Amino acid sequence: MRPFILHVFFFFFLHGCVLQGAAALSTSSRWIVDDDGSRVKMACVNWAAHLEGVVAEGLSRRPLDSISKKISSLGFNCVRLTWPLFLATNDSLASLTLGPQNIMVILDNHTSKPGWCLQRLRRQRVLWDLYFDPEEWLRGLARMATLFSTTPAVVAMSLRNELRGPRQNAVHAANPNALVILSGLSFSTDLSFLRRRQLDDLPFARRKLVFEFHWYAFSDGQAWARGNPIRSAPPCALAAAAHLDLDWALWALQGSYYIREGTAGVEEVYGLLSSDWCSIRNATFLQRISALQSPFLGPGLPSSPPYQIIFHPASGLCLLGSSRAGSVRLGRCTETEAWSHTAEGTLALRDTSSCLRAEGAGKQARISTQCGGAMHLASQVPGDGGGTVCLDVGADGTTAITNPCECLTGGGGACEPERQWFRIVSSARPIAAKSSAAAGDWGYLKRVEAFDVLSS
Structure with missing residues (x-):
């Protein structure tokens, strides 16, 4: 069985969202809500723009507007758009046309140097990025937050895991409307540090703080290969997402890459789209996740007893x-x-x-x-x-x-x-x-x- 990769967002503080005007999102209890206090459930797909091409993948195959319409037609209301720190003013991101398709955008600082991040992990077996410079990272986050502060479609920024004491307010200071997403440790799979240290002192903690948790085939070593499939296969992840009514993001949208690890035209076998960027790679799997794209519970749903x-x-x-x-x-x-x-x-x-x-x-x-x-x-x-x-x-x-x-x-x-x-x-x-x-x-x-x- 092919390993299943799912990025799952747990929104502890935290139907499709229609982006009209500059309606900022915020958090209420465990939900993400709009200006009216109604829940906005993020059903996202990852769209890579952090590799060597330093541009959103697939634009050589299909126009950006065509791809964004395809995302919306498949029931997704959100894109988690990855970007490399070394290109914090990426023009391809600045020309987003996702908003008119009612697609929300999460800007995810995926890596520093453009490239396939798992290549570094295989070679070094460590998470730390050799090209990570804290000062440059803070400047890049602030620049991206400022650049998109007037773009309504950009509703959140993911920080790549780092907190910096009194300087951890860089994104919120530049764009107070954006949700600020913090990920866990160990490949973003471990949020246990929250038991030891709460983050209530953050300026954005009460209304803008979101936590992100990832689940990979390799998250637990070889446990998925050795264990009972009921605890490792897609049904387990989908059952948990339904059970907890999670906001989530699937890896990945792209059917292929311009260049990955030195090879041009690499096919993404986990892609939602096929390598032609038109057809669906696995329509059966799309059906399996369709029930999770709308909220089950939360503010704004009918008040009748569940x-x-x-x-x-x-x-x-x-x-x-x-x-x-x-x-x-x-x-x-x-x-x-x-x-x-x-x-x-x-x-x-x-x-x-x-x-x-x-x-x-x-x-x-x-x-x-x-x-x-x-x-x-x-x-x-x-x-x-x-x-x-x-x-x-x-x-x-x-x-x-x-x-x-x-x-x-x-x-x-x-x-x-x-x-x-x-x-x-x-x-x-x-x-x-x-x-x-x-x-x-x-x-x-x-x-x-x-x-x-x-x-x-």
């Missing part, structure tokens, strides 16, 4: 049920009903007497008012098709069935239960207007417990 959905990370789909037809299938999360995980442990359609019921191994799950054998965390199905069964996905990719549970007794690295892994997620999204007999409307999701859906 309900629950049943999210399937391996497909990016949600469990849909109809009390009229009694059928259960996987479909778009925008069409899911409002579910409820009851005190008795059953999974029911909210405000109805109907629940999710297991009929036996290899059989289709059903919606029924007979809830004695309803799906819950763990129990047994009697008869020939009995035993402990888990919710699963049929061969057609949409039918919800029940099968014997995988990996309950171990199985080591060869055990792959991801098809049977579902997340209960809480949501306050509007419920879609779709009839469901006794269930009323169809709904959405959010909140999450870490379990397979089992049955008795």
Whole structure:
């Protein structure tokens, strides 16, 4: 399995954002909000501009306006644009046309000298940049913050990890409207230092401070290769992003590079776009992340009590049920009903007497008012098709069935239960207007417990 790379933003202080005028973002509790106090969820894609070409990748293949329209059409509302310190007045960045496409921009100081940063890591096995000069770094950040202080699309700047005592206010002083993003240690994977030192004394801490956390295939050494895939593969990352309703950024947009590590035209195998910069490299994966591009919770969403959905990370789909037809299938999360995980442990359609019921191994799950054998965390199905069964996905990719549970007794690295892994997620999204007999409307999701859906 190809390693999965995901940049995840955790917004501790901290639907698409429409950039009209100079509407600055700020933070409220754990959310990023606009001037009206409504949540703005960042669903971003990384766009490299820090390599030897010192210009945003792909402009030799497609015009900038065409690429930015493509980003918006794929459901992203944000670009994390990387730049090298040695070119702090990069003209290609100054001519941004992302704003008209309602695309927010995070300027990320990715490295000092233009180039592929992992080349340095492989050679030296250390994070420290040989070309990093603190004074030059501070000047570069201040210049970039000033340069884009009147560009509404630029909503945040990522600092490359460094705090500098009384001089750590360089970006905020130059552009008080921008969010200031601080990353963790050890390849931006470790934020544990916050336990030892809070940053409340920062001038921008109350309304502009955001923390960033990265997750890579190499973050935990060889743990992903050796361990159980359920803890390392994409479903784990997607389940966590849904569970925590994270703002996030995916590596990467670019389908190719002008030049990387001395080779021209290198293809980016993790790119969202193919090497032609027109087609999508993996439409199936894009479907898997589409449910995460809009907020589940947060200020500005309907004030109705949150309900629950049943999210399937391996497909990016949600469990849909109809009390009229009694059928259960996987479909778009925008069409899911409002579910409820009851005190008795059953999974029911909210405000109805109907629940999710297991009929036996290899059989289709059903919606029924007979809830004695309803799906819950763990129990047994009697008869020939009995035993402990888990919710699963049929061969057609949409039918919800029940099968014997995988990996309950171990199985080591060869055990792959991801098809049977579902997340209960809480949501306050509007419920879609779709009839469901006794269930009323169809709904959405959010909140999450870490379990397979089992049955008795």
